[in-house]
Amino acid sequence: MKRRPPRADPYHQLREAIVSGQLHPNERLVEAAIAERIGAGRTAVRAALVRLDQEGLVQLERNRGARVRHISDGEAMEIEEVRAVLEGMLARRAADRITADGLRELRHVMTQMREHVEAGDSIGYSELNATFHQVIWTAAGHPTASNLVGGLKSQGIRFQYQTALRPGRAERSLREHEAIFGALKAHDGDAAEAAMREHLAEVLDTLRWAIDSQHRTGRWLPG
Amino acid sequence: MKRRPPRADPYHQLREAIVSGQLHPNERLVEAAIAERIGAGRTAVRAALVRLDQEGLVQLERNRGARVRHISDGEAMEIEEVRAVLEGMLARRAADRITADGLRELRHVMTQMREHVEAGDSIGYSELNATFHQVIWTAAGHPTASNLVGGLKSQGIRFQYQTALRPGRAERSLREHEAIFGALKAHDGDAAEAAMREHLAEVLDTLRWAIDSQHRTGRWLPG
DNA sequence: ATCCTCAATAATGTCGACAATTCGCCACGG
DNA sequence: CCGTGGCGAATTGTCGACATTATTGAGGAT
Known part of the structure; x- marks a missing residue:
């Protein structure tokens, strides 16, 4: 039952989902959920979130997880x-x-x-x-x-x-x-x-x- | 003047080492060595390298590790x-x-x-x-x-x-x-x-x- | 001497487990 | 009625172990 799209770069996939509006501003991004959703490990998702944070698309707060950054x-x-x-x-x-x-x-x-x-x-x-x-x-x-x-x-x-x-x-x-x-x-x-x-x-x-x-x-x- | 509290954060420490020239262009950055050097885990160092790569200070090649990016x-x-x-x-x-x-x-x-x-x-x-x-x-x-x-x-x-x-x-x-x-x-x-x-x-x-x-x-x- | 093969080595990529922290919830007391 | 303090679930942060992949070097054949 585990349908896992094998080739999925979490970074690009997340980025696309954010800029295309599939993920809404301030929406919470739970590592485990994303990992499951796109068929990747939590490690890879984590790395992607760090990159997106550096890029400014995601807000990363220590011990509090990640959210889609709201652009005022x-x-x-x-x-x-x-x-x-x-x-x-x-x-x-x-x-x-x-x-x-x-x-x-x-x-x-x-x-x-x-x-x-x-x-x-x-x-x-x-x-x-x-x-x-x-x-x-x-x-x-x-x-x-x-x-x-x-x-x-x-x-x-x-x-x-x-x-x-x-x-x-x-x-x-x-x-x-x-x-x-x-x-x-x-x-x-x-x-x-x-x-x-x-x-x-x-x-x-x-x-x-x-x-x-x-x-x-x-x-x-x-x- | 910014008072810098002793910063054990691998990201800032690495960044400083790079821009100040302590690490030379094209120098290889081995995760384990850095972790040892600054007393952090490999995980944290890895995250720092991802950020620095996104920032352009470090070049990250899959399965080949990280180098200080040479600025032409x-x-x-x-x-x-x-x-x-x-x-x-x-x-x-x-x-x-x-x-x-x-x-x-x-x-x-x-x-x-x-x-x-x-x-x-x-x-x-x-x-x-x-x-x-x-x-x-x-x-x-x-x-x-x-x-x-x-x-x-x-x-x-x-x-x-x-x-x-x-x-x-x-x-x-x-x-x-x-x-x-x-x-x-x-x-x-x-x-x-x-x-x-x-x-x-x-x-x-x-x-x-x-x-x-x-x-x-x-x-x-x-x- | 040069090239090729292939094992040995070193480093990275990934996973699972566990500790640490946050947050929601609810009972309790003022 | 409202603040408060403490469980407990959910989630993140970190570590160690192991698989995967590049790199190196020795040895042998041409």
Whole structure:
């Protein structure tokens, strides 16, 4: 009866469950339960929790176990601010270094994005969005900065606040991405950084809207 | 000043040993040996190594153990670039938010820095330097960014490359810090960010010099 | 001399057991 | 009614033992 998925890296599995929202903020993570759930030993789960704690996705208190870290409204905005600064820098570098292949890949992602927007598929769009940015990170050739932004909990934020629900956001976002693409294609570093900053300023604004929205519709937990 | 209670925590002890250069890049870290050395169990050491791996200070290879991660020349420069961007942002925020107490503390640190420079104590100066920047991070009130820059391996870089050995660097650094202080005192965000960026650009330049210097004096390990 | 095999060694990865700690619950007393 | 103190279950922290995996070195064949 023990159905055990044999190959399961607890770290990646837990991480995915957290950023995708399957595990809710402040939810308790009991080692034994997780071990059973994903078919791994308690040792491996423990190691994964330590990593996630260091990464900031999980809060680890001595003798008290682990919880999914709750990201406050303020912290969510802080994260987006940092992301704006770092991605701005990456966009600038990418403008200088992006290859024809990179541009082709970006173009491909963007056509897909357009399709998903027209189909009203905001989830698929969100994933493509992530891909778009990742392509830019790769083109920038700056592993240190890429790892930092990649490690940011910004994916979880999108889920926690449902920023995609803002009316008209997708279309606008699409235009912003087109602007970024244009600057990269022209190898114009200044323009690329500016476009990226503007894009992420819009994201930050949408985040503010989502926070307000949550407050208006009534929440019990303070930010 | 932080009073450090005798810290038996393997994580902090290892971290300190690495950034201070007591453990050399690529040096192997054998769990049992470390456990013996600092009087802890292998379990605790293991957890510490996982954290340090996630942090980037240690390289952990499956079934092959842990090594002190070697920071290549290119990566060292990448780290300083990221630091410049983030600390620039923090300086801007700090200019708006710094209190009279914060300014007083900065002034105090600076007078000490002057004394150490005149006494030719570059090690003490380096520590004060770190303090100076930390005060600014605190004043900025931006935990997310502060934790990121704090987690950067930039402390270790100073040791690895001996950037303080460059002739005249200390005096120049002192003047740069004074410029930053002036901007903060005037609550001028633009000026603060600019001064901080300029300062860190100089640091980056010194780093380039140190790398060149190492290459000229002959090294066997490629960057 | 060089390459290959294979045992010996050393270190890591994993598991189970047990001690230590926290937390919920309930009886008790003011 | 409310605070208080102490069981008891649940959970984490730690240790030792053992399996697994890399590495080293000697010896032999070509």
